[in-house]
Amino acid sequence: MKIFAANWKLHKNPKETREFFQEFKALCSLRPQTKVLFFPQAICLEAALTAVSGTGISCGAQNIYFESKGAFTGENSAQNAKEMGAEWALIGHSERRSLFGEVDHGLAKKVAHAQSLGLSPMLCIGETLDQREKGETNSVLKLQLVQGLSLAEKSKPLAIAYEPVWAIGTGKVASIEQVRETHQAVRQMLTELGFSTSTPILYGGSVKKDNAKDLIQIPNVDGFLVGGASLEPKSFWDICSVDV
Ligand code: PGA
Numbered sequence: 721m722k723i724f725a726a727n728w729k730l731h732k733n734p735k736e737t738r739e740f741f742q743e744f745k746a747l748c749s750l751r752p753q754t755k756v757l758f759f760p761q762a763i764c765l766e767a768a769l770t771a772v773s774g775t776g777i778s779c780g781a782q783n784i785y786f787e788s789k790g791a792f793t794g795e796n797s798a799q800n801a802k803e804m805g806a807e808w809a810l811i812g813h814s815e816r817r818s819l820f821g822e823v824d825h826g827l828a829k830k831v832a833h834a835q836s837l838g839l840s841p842m843l844c845i846g847e848t849l850d851q852r853e854k855g856e857t858n859s860v861l862k863l864q865l866v867q868g869l870s871l872a873e874k875s876k877p878l879a880i881a882y883e884p885v886w887a888i889g890t891g892k893v894a895s896i897e898q899v900r901e902t903h904q905a906v907r908q909m910l911t912e913l914g915f916s917t918s919t920p921i922l923y924g925g926s927v928k929k930d931n932a933k934d935l936i937q938i939p940n941v942d943g944f945l946v947g948g949a950s951l952e953p954k955s956f957w958d959i960c961s962v963d964v
Pocket of ligand 1: 727883887888889890891924925926927945946947948949
């Protein structure tokens with residue numbers, strides 16, 4: 721199973737969301753060996769869920785809090801997202817870590833909370849350019865996995881998105897060799913931590929139609945998390961429909 725996930729970040733309003741899906745649904749014919757899902761901003765989640773109802777396309781929240789309700793101004797309730805029909809929660813995206821100060825300890829609680837509600841968490845991990853150049857990639861990723869998954873239930877669904885920070889939104893995609901090595905290392909770390917060998921590991925960072933067809937063939941690349949190239953129906957569908 722290959723997963724093609726769109727991270728819309730803070731783009732699109734509800735009207736643009738509906739228009740996107742009108743066009744996207746006309747293009748897309750889902751294959752049994754692939755899963756397509758969208759992470760719209762919370763304000764557009766309802767529009768997205770209504771648009772994909774009955775199509776087999778899934779949606780998730782870009783961020784959740786680890787409590788379902790209470791005095792937490794500005795946060796998103798995972799329980800509400802689940803009740804609305806969301807199936808996924810994106811957790812620990814590098815923008816959440818670098819711009820909003822999210823740390824592994826809190827992310828672990830979010831992962832566990834999502835799982836407890838029946839949402840599949842997609843935990844994002846990735847090294848900075850400085851960390852890669854210093855040879856710290858594997859130790860950084862290992863720490864993010866160990867801490868981020870410290871409260872996770874191994875028997876419940878979850879996915880990892882490996883996104884080198886230096887490749888996000890920069891047009892700089894990691895090389896085939898870098899992706900091969902790093903996904904293999906992440907797979908080994910997950911196995912050592914006791915997670916199933918079928919835990920999906922997605923690659924993210926400047927994925928486009930042109931690089932998607934080679935990247936998807938790399939062992940342990942179980943799909944993509946796509947930012948910029950997911951904003952236009954045709955450009956995202958071109959990625960979702962690569963040969964797998
Ligand atoms: P990008 O974003 O595809 O625009 O690099 C990926 C992401 O941030 O998830």
